Amino acid sequence: MSNFLTLSKTDPMNFTINNLFTDNLEADPVLENSRRQVIQGYYSFVTPKQTKQPQLLHVSDEMLEELGISREEAQSEKFLRLFSGNSVLENTAPYAMVYGGHQFGNWAGQLGDGRAINLFEIDHNDKHWALQLKGAGETPYSRTADGLAVLRSSIREYLMSEAMYHLGVPTTRALSLSLTGDQVLRDVMYDGNAEYEQGAVVCRVAESFLRFGNFQILTARDDKAGLKKLVDFTLKNFYKELGSPSKETYLAFFKEVTDRTLDMIINWQRVGFVHGVMNTDNMSILGLTIDYGPYGWLEGFEWGWTPNTTDRQHKRYRFGNQPNIGLWNLYQLANALFPLIEEADGLEEILDSYKTNYAVKSLDMMASKLGIEHATDADLKLIADFENCLQLSETDMTIIFRTLSNFKKDNSIDGINLIRDAFYIPEEINAEKQAQWKQWFRDYSQRLQADSRSDEARQQAMNSVNPKYVLRNYMAQLAINDAEKGNYKLIDTFYNMLKKPYEDQSEYEEWFAKRPDWARDKVGCSMLSCSS
Helix, strand or coil, X not given: CCCEECCCCCCCCCCEECCHHHHHXXXXXXXXXXXXXXXXXXXXXXXXXXXXXXXXXXXXXXXXHXXXXXXHHHCXXXXXXXXXXXXXXXXXXXXXXXXXXXXXXXXXXXCCCCCEEEEEEEEEXXXXXXXXXECECCCCCCCCCCCEEEHHHHHHHHHHHHHHHHHCCCECEEEEEEEEEEEEEECCCCCCXXXXXXXXXXXXXXXXXXXXXXXXXXXXXXXXXXXXXXXXXXXXXXXXXXXXXXXXXXXXXXXXXXXXXXXXXXXXXXXXXXXXXXXXXXXXXXXXXXXXXXXEECCECCCCCCCEHHHCCXXXXXXXXXXHHHHHHHHHHHHHHHHHHCXXXXXXXXXXXXXXXXXXXXXXXXXXXXXXXXXXXXXXXXXXXXXXXXXXXXXXXXXXHHHHCCCCCCCHHHHHHHCHHHECCHHHCCHHHHHHHHHHHXXXXXXXXXXXCCHHHHHHHHHCCCCCCCCCHHHHHHHHHHHHCCCCHHHHXXXXXXXXXXXXXXXXXXXXXXXXXXXXXXXXXXXXXXXX
């Protein structure tokens, strides 16, 4: 059977093919799909790997609508084969992009789409989408890996990318999750204990998957002409409001990327998301959360927590350091764009603005989480004192902020009782720690009384920025455990619950709870590797 589907621009799925990337940028002239250094081109043509027995596990109904695919079409053999990598549209040529990057602070040279294969790009309802398979086989950039993905990591990416969208965090999206029917060998903790696992593929979707590293690799190769072509392509198609290419426009472009990156990270801090591997090749040029690998959810509030076992020693990508790493990565992007601008002052001014804007946006974000109106620098002490209280004993971030919205500003006495369920070890809150909390609640009450909002209005505002339901690490692991046994119910439960993370959903109340003790140190819940 041919692996090509006959599909015109008026096919039943209503795809209007518009392959901007491959139509406007040159391909690697070497067609052999072998692991190698790619000297020319922006991408290499590759074909997804045929799999033994593909099975569709879940589809995002929202992304079906965004792409113009009906539910009936999503249940077809054509859909399954296409989005599991077993068929290729006749008028398209799948490819993997080349890019470089800094990994854990060190220049790693050529990286590229090692287990991602871009299928095609489409336009629908005045939106542009690129569709990409993760885990569909090796590419020239796979290095020593096989280009495949396993079920556990695929469930994590599928659920989290859709959950982040509904949390209001800029992110790539996910269309589908499929089993391949193949077995994949993985050493989960890199300790020499490799085992076979079920293979899986996620179809992820974004306006573009361009990363900082796409630009870095060109500058590293001293390819100024190639760099200019890629930047001009990005401006024309994704930043068209900035105008025609010029040094001024390139600076404006860098400023917009800087602002988007900061907004993304502020949102990460707001909800308690820790990316885990903020290498420059994992930074989207559109300011999207991209590459859900060893990410984790902050449960106990801890500035120094990282979910990535590879990062455990130095904790470069810890929760509290994400804003700093965002700035460090932007410095590397500035270096990559410098050949087109040839003046450091403008770039440095934009980088300095990141620091200033972070201070302002961080204050506004924390004030909104605490229900403070019209925050000023005078509120910084109240916020710092609250964060110090959070670290007196392990305190659940999601629960305490959500519960705090029930606080009555004229009744500070009940504050400590209100938040008691957020403490993982309540008996640790001794008299001294209680006194510190009680003093904070008195200060908090006094500050809220200076605002004009009623308790009810403040509660509504706080609940719009402090989610009740998030994809906690142990919840994702429960879904994985069930799925590995052939039970996919929890995937659907969490998918639907996380569509409305800020709403009180009585049918899901059991998931508004602290991490259970069994998950504290369990692999997959607290410890994750880059294969996760």
